[in-house]
Amino acid sequence: MIESPARTARRGGPWDRSDMEPRVREILDRKLILRERGPYVAKTNEQVSGMLQRVFASQGFVNVRIFDIERMAGGASKEQFAFTVRHGGCPDGERLVLRMDPIESIAQTCRGREGQMQTAMQGVVPVAPVTYIDADGEVLGQPGLITRFVNGVTKPTDVDAAGVSGIGSRFDAWAGKLAPQFVEYLSRIHHFDWQSKPLTYFKVPAPGTTQAAIWQVNWWSRVWWDDIVEPVPIITLCERWLRENAPVCEAPVVVHGDFRIGNFMFEEPSGRYTAVLDWELCHFGDFHEDIAWAMQKLWGARSEDGEFLVCGLLPRDEFTAQYQARSGNRIDPVKLRYYEVLNAYKCAVMDLGAAMQAGIRGNNHQDLVLTWLGSAGAVFLDQIVELIGGAGYAAQH
Amino acid sequence: MLPSIDLRIQNLVKALVEVVLPALPPTERLARDQAALVVGHLRMIAEQWKFALRFESQSLDHLLDLAGNLAAADVPMGAELRRRLAASVAKFRSTDRADGNAIETAIIDIGADIDQVIQGDGTESRIPAELMRLVLQYGAIQARRERTWFQGNMLDPGRAGLPSIAEMLAEGAAKT
Numbered sequence: 001m002i003e004s005p006a007r008t009a010r011r012g013g014p015w016d017r018s019d020m021e022p023r024v025r026e027i028l029d030r031k032l033i034l035r036e037r038g039p040y041v042a043k044t045n046e047q048v049s050g051m052l053q054r055v056f057a058s059q060g061f062v063n064v065r066i067f068d069i070e071r072m073a074g075g076a077s078k079e080q081f082a083f084t085v086r087h088g089g090c091p092d093g094e095r096l097v098l099r100m101d102p103i104e105s106i107a108q109t110c111r112g113r114e115g116q117m118q119t120a121m122q123g124v125v126p127v128a129p130v131t132y133i134d135a136d137g138e139v140l141g142q143p144g145l146i147t148r149f150v151n152g153v154t155k156p157t158d159v160d161a162a163g164v165s166g167i168g169s170r171f172d173a174w175a176g177k178l179a180p181q182f183v184e185y186l187s188r189i190h191h192f193d194w195q196s197k198p199l200t201y202f203k204v205p206a207p208g209t210t211q212a213a214i215w216q217v218n219w220w221s222r223v224w225w226d227d228i229v230e231p232v233p234i235i236t237l238c239e240r241w242l243r244e245n246a247p248v249c250e251a252p253v254v255v256h257g258d259f260r261i262g263n264f265m266f267e268e269p270s271g272r273y274t275a276v277l278d279w280e281l282c283h284f285g286d287f288h289e290d291i292a293w294a295m296q297k298l299w300g301a302r303s304e305d306g307e308f309l310v311c312g313l314l315p316r317d318e319f320t321a322q323y324q325a326r327s328g329n330r331i332d333p334v335k336l337r338y339y340e341v342l343n344a345y346k347c348a349v350m351d352l353g354a355a356m357q358a359g360i361r362g363n364n365h366q367d368l369v370l371t372w373l374g375s376a377g378a379v380f381l382d383q384i385v386e387l388i389g390g391a392g393y394a395a396q397h
Numbered sequence: 398m399l400p401s402i403d404l405r406i407q408n409l410v411k412a413l414v415e416v417v418l419p420a421l422p423p424t425e426r427l428a429r430d431q432a433a434l435v436v437g438h439l440r441m442i443a444e445q446w447k448f449a450l451r452f453e454s455q456s457l458d459h460l461l462d463l464a465g466n467l468a469a470a471d472v473p474m475g476a477e478l479r480r481r482l483a484a485s486v487a488k489f490r491s492t493d494r495a496d497g498n499a500i501e502t503a504i505i506d507i508g509a510d511i512d513q514v515i516q517g518d519g520t521e522s523r524i525p526a527e528l529m530r531l532v533l534q535y536g537a538i539q540a541r542r543e544r545t546w547f548q549g550n551m552l553d554p555g556r557a558g559l560p561s562i563a564e565m566l567a568e569g570a571a572k573t
Contacts, residue, residue: 011512014519042427071427230501231508233463234536236515240524297554308554366427368434375441376552378543385540389533 012225013236015243017218019211021283023110023201024219031108032226039362040103045069048081051140052098055132058139061087072097077105077280079365082149096131100144102365104358106350106373108223109280111135113201115145117254117282120197125185125276126150135201152265152274170301170312177271179313180322182264185276186294187327190253190287204284205252212249212285213342217242220346227353229360234381235352238345241388247335249286257281259290260299261311287329291320292339296347298379337387344383351377406443410436441549448562452546454494455569456539457504461486463535464507467514472528473521474514482510542569 018025043051049066056064064087072080078099086093101111112135119130128147137143156174171178205211221239256279263278294311301312310319320331355370364370400408413436421429445452467474468482489503515532517524545565548556560568 011509013512013516070424073426073430230505231512233508233511233515233532234540236512237524237529237532237536240515240517244523298552300554302554366431368431368438372434372437372550375547375550378540378547379553381536382540382544385533385536389537
């Protein structure tokens with residue numbers, strides 16, 4: 001990596017980024033401290049076994065046996081292991097999943113937030129029940145959570161065309177079974193009554209203000225300026241545009257934050273959803289954010305006749321129509337466009353900033369995956385140009 | 398004949414695909430995933446390595462064009478920043494194009510000045526129209542170049558409409 005005086009200069013511009021959720025700020029502050037402790041090396045099964053022994057001992061269980069530890073596929077962001085535990089309180093054994101943070105990843109998030117929201121969502125949408133949360137890594141040695149193992153697949157075993165993190169999957173005949181559930185569960189998340197739930201790691205942006213949008217802009221622009229490797233003028237322009245055009249959110253809702261292909265599991269052959277996955281980016285905000293996220297080009301696929309399918313499932317117009325019918329929420333095209341820009345910005349920051357910085361420092365268990373995802377960063381830059389400049393802008397230049 | 402870079406990459410891919418991957422048990426998921434990604438990266442590197450310096454050099458040219466256009470345009474910025482931007486353009490035009498590190502340093506330094514122009518000083522209420530036009534114009538060209546450079550990752554849903562790397566560099570050379 002080239003050293004340059006400009007690289008170390010503070011280049012965040014004239015904006016105050018202090019207005020963000022306190023826990024998000026803590027996680028971003030912690031990342032800057034932890035990153036100096038790298039590089040990170042993928043955990044061995046023996047190490048994982050030792051960590052799990054500590055967890056179950058801390059809960060007072062005796063005669064703990066951990067076995068059948070198996071690293072799970074995927075996990076571009078977090079390190080994941082399936083394992084079976086048997087102890088005095090569970091003599092028959094139970095299959096569980098450990099999900100934990102490497103030092104740095106493409107998205108630095110909080111296991112406490114993820115675990116709390118996943119727990120709150122039980123009975124609302126299918127989720128893997130959370131059995132243990134170590135938000136700050138006090139017992140595991142690094143932040144993590146444990147859930148029950150849920151059966152299912154994230155892509156049909158009889159359909160081809162899937163890349164890293166489920167990107168590029170197409171569901172073909174499965175779409176008829178999966179798309180209605182996709183819309184239904186997104187609607188349920190947005191109508192979730194969170195008021196009485198113990199969500200202590202979260203704060204809710206002020207209704208009737210632009211805070212929902214600005215918190216997101218401050219979060220991800222902070223990531224960009226913490227992680228910048230090389231300047232990208234479109235990313236800087238986009239930050240300014242997002243600040244100038246932030247819309248009012250009248251009534252913040254739970255936003256999943258990563259509701260897309262690859263983040264839901266279903267059974268074969270029924271197609272019944274068994275779990276909505278990956279709640280790490282969950283926050284309170286504008287429902288348009290989830291709609292816009294699901295619509296991103298990179299998660300989509302083309303049908304045999306070339307039509308773009310949202311998450312490989314259904315055409316864009318059908319998706320919005322079904323969502324509005326199911327949820328009763330009216331989609332505002334101006335807000336939708338804003339959140340399409342914001343999401344493309346987030347993804348560009350993750351790919352060209354966070355992933356690259358983690359990869360350069362060797363601070364992830366899958367540096368190679370991060371570099372691979374980073375190579376898709378320009379897809380989001382192109383999207384930003386199209387969205388801000390107007391349809392067809394990029395093609396004209 | 399000395400073993401060329403192309404030949405060595407070809408040998409690496411063959412060894413991984415035909416020897417290493419089949420030897421890895423299905424339970425070793427991380428090892429299998431990583432080996433498959435190494436193959437993918439090597440295939441992309443095979444497409445890119447001969448063009449790498451030209452690609453970076455043209456990226457610098459495009460950035461210098463943007464900086465020069467901004468310095469000359471009716472875009473609000475302090476006199477000192479405008480002077481520095483113009484001076485940087487003059488200085489980095491003569492960057493040694495055979496030196497990859499020098500090109501990267503130039504991109505970082507001129508990019509930092511451009512960022513400062515885009516950010517403004519916080520006193521304007523909206524992005525000036527000419528600033529918006531120039532940065533979007535640059536962004537459209539550069540995003541397409543970068544998508545072309547990495548089309549081998551097969552992640553880009555619009556990759557069918559992209560030129561080859563050689564075609565893209567020829568287009569760039571014709572414009573400069």
